[in-house]
Amino acid sequence: MKVLVLNAGSSSLKFSLTNTTSKEHEIRGSVERIGLHDPVLRLGGSSRPVAAADHRQALEAVLGHVPKSEVQAVGHRVVHGGSFTASSRIDENVLSRLEEFSRLAPLHNPANLAGIRAALEALPGVPQVAVFDTAFHQTMPEYAWRYAISKELADQNGYRRYGFHGTSHRYVSGRLAEMLGHPLEELRLIILHLGNGASASAVLHGRSVDTSMGFTPMEGLVMGTRSGDVDPGLVLELARQLGVEEATSLLNKQSGLEGLSGYSDLRDLHRQIAAGNADAETALRVYTYRIKKFIGAYAAAMGGLDAIAFTAGVGENDPEVRRMSLEGLEFLGIKLDPEANRRGGPRISSDESRVSVWVVPTDEELAIALDTEKVLAS
Incomplete structure (x- = not known):
């Protein structure tokens, strides 16, 4: 399968077209300075100016170099998955829940959501999946994730330890096991x-x-x-x-x-x-x-x-x-x-x-x- 991977930041959009069979990135790059002066597309060691007033325009610039016909699915990095314990196919319910989690990661999730909405608009009918930085750490025992504050207040508001970089930690732990044999x-x-x-x-x-x-x-x-x-x-x-x-x-x-x-x-x-x-x-x-x-x-x-x-x-x-x-x-x-x-x-x-x-x-x-x-x- 060829997956367009998107990692949307507040002023950037990192992307790759990744072949899951060969496990190779066929195209890899980024759009930087989205919404700022002189946005640029970086691809293959070179950079060029692009129009990128928002994430929608940035994705349009990306799709000028990634053939839409080859994109079989889109995978989005989402920093805060709240109560999600695994990656999930994106639908209206998932989008609604992610909106609620934006208050937990105000520097990251709004940008992630902007990337998702841009991709849903640009690639209608292509299945899209949210992959959460927090999901890998949902196996922590309660004594590791719970803060020593009012239990009632914490449970009502989701005040707990979530952990991040989970996609990297999961991938590297698997690779390390392979290297150790x-x-x-x-x-x-x-x-x-x-x-x-x-x-x-x-x-x-x-x-x-x-x-x-x-x-x-x-x-x-x-x-x-x-x-x-x-x-x-x-x-x-x-x-x-x-x-x-x-x-x-x-x-x-x-x-x-x-x-x-x-x-x-x-x-x-x-x-x-x-x-x-x-x-x-x-x-x-x-x-x-x-x-x-x-x-x-x-x-x-x-x-x-x-x-x-x-x-x-x-x-x-x-x-x-x-x-x-x-x-x-x-x-x-x-x-x-x-x-x-x-x-x-x-x-x-x-x-x-x-x-x-x-x-x-x-x-x-x-x-x-x-x-x-x-x-x-x-």
């Missing part, structure tokens, strides 16, 4: 999805039993511009001092590595460290220390650990982040191979390491395409 159902894994957004998950016997992101994608690890875990009392103080809107913007867009050093990109951070920037060095320490704490916590939660996977932009490409995140965890049976880590793996732990450590490239577009095919086949 063991059934996923027998393994205790930690997946570290490290990009501008970052999350960790504990995958026990193929099921997510804990993850670092929670009610929103702000919880957990330090990220490019998001704070990760902070004292709720500090959040209240920021809201009192700055107002809710400004505090929300601060924690989402001006915190994390950006707030600590003025640089949100790890490549810039490394250059600043080499130049002697003490704030940049502190930021990297804070970032990797938080990762290390989650590794230790998840090993404890699963009663042991068989393997760790680093994935996504930072996880796949930054050997220093990997080294610092594992430093001091030898007591867990983790021993890094410095040369393999420098090369980028795939295995970066030494032969003596009881816990193997790997670099596993993620492929969320392929995972979405395969899920779309599976939903439609059922």
Whole structure:
């Protein structure tokens, strides 16, 4: 099956035409700066200006390069699936429920919905499927997803830990099991999805039993511009001092590595460290220390650990982040191979390491395409 995979952001539309039989992306690109000045279509290493005042126009530009006749289905990445526990074929009921979940992910779901509506209009009659970032984590036990607040209030409003990046965590855990040559159902894994957004998950016997992101994608690890875990009392103080809107913007867009050093990109951070920037060095320490704490916590939660996977932009490409995140965890049976880590793996732990450590490239577009095919086949 050939699936058009769409990942709509507030001002971007990433896309691929993915063949689920060959598991290859036949076309892959993005439209950037939607609704802003000078929107561009990036495809095959080149870029060209396009008209993209909204997601509908952006999709029209995409379909100028993706033949409609080849699109057998459309798979949409949806960040927040609320109570959905699996990918679902899109109909009016699904759309209505997704509207309700927009308040839970106001930075993501409205854009996802804009992409869905544009595709329904541009490709009438083509089956479409929503693939949720949150679905993989719906297997967490209640004691892992429930917040210690009023149960009645939480249940009425959906205040709970949902987790995100689930499509990536599910795909990478499956690939890691293949690389290990063991059934996923027998393994205790930690997946570290490290990009501008970052999350960790504990995958026990193929099921997510804990993850670092929670009610929103702000919880957990330090990220490019998001704070990760902070004292709720500090959040209240920021809201009192700055107002809710400004505090929300601060924690989402001006915190994390950006707030600590003025640089949100790890490549810039490394250059600043080499130049002697003490704030940049502190930021990297804070970032990797938080990762290390989650590794230790998840090993404890699963009663042991068989393997760790680093994935996504930072996880796949930054050997220093990997080294610092594992430093001091030898007591867990983790021993890094410095040369393999420098090369980028795939295995970066030494032969003596009881816990193997790997670099596993993620492929969320392929995972979405395969899920779309599976939903439609059922």
